[in-house]
Amino acid sequence: MQDEIDVEVYQEDIDVKMSAERQRKGSNNFIKDLKLYQESFSIKVFILKMSLEQFSSSKGSGQVHKIIVIDEERSKIQATLFNATFKIFEEYIHLNNTIIIKKGIVRPTNRKYASVNLNFKLAFGKNTKITVSKNEINISTLPFSFKLFEEVTKTNNKNIFFDVLGFITSVRPLCTTNTSVTREITIMNEKMDTLVLTLWGEHVEKEG
The missing domain is CATH 2.40.50.140 (Nucleic acid-binding proteins)
Incomplete structure (x- = not known):
């Protein structure tokens, strides 16, 4: 010791x-x-x-x-x-x-x-x-450190940033309140696991 x-x-x-x-x-x-x-x-x-x-x-x-x-x-x-x-x-x-x-x-x-x-x-x-x-x-030249979907969902701190990779399976309509505009999208990985992401700010209406 x-x-x-x-x-x-x-x-x-x-x-x-x-x-x-x-x-x-x-x-x-x-x-x-x-x-x-x-x-x-x-x-x-x-x-x-x-x-x-x-x-x-x-x-x-x-x-x-x-x-x-x-x-x-x-x-x-x-x-x-x-x-x-x-x-x-x-x-x-x-x-x-x-x-x-x-x-x-x-x-x-x-x-x-x-x-x-x-x-x-x-x-x-x-x-x-x-x-x-x-x-x-x-x-754009910096290396990413991708995490598995299960690692993201099991973390104890829901506010930590992660790099994840998946393809989009659904896009929900805009959600507008008095203070913010958000949009939820669902992505899927090669194991067919899904993950729901909430977009904020400029990403909500940004094409693509």
């Missing part, structure tokens, strides 16, 4: 040193390199999804922008920006932009509400810097 602990700590030391070395050379970290409460890092990511939600708590109310980003290793993480914080970075944060984030804050995530990363999420503070990268990430 002691040997296992020593190996784990030693590997963590290596990871930290490699991360620091990339920083020294002006290179970017990968999302998998991030450590809890770390503030000194630089990651290059592609903005995969954006959403805007209203919040209300004992501390006040307002808007929170949630963005999901992906790096060149296809690791994903969610970042949150509240009210005035979003205004600071608004010119850089657009869907499909490749951006470099420096000196964000790595915080623990609530696993109950986690969408892409069970351990960490990003927050932006007064020292955070965001720039648009000249070298864009082409997500």
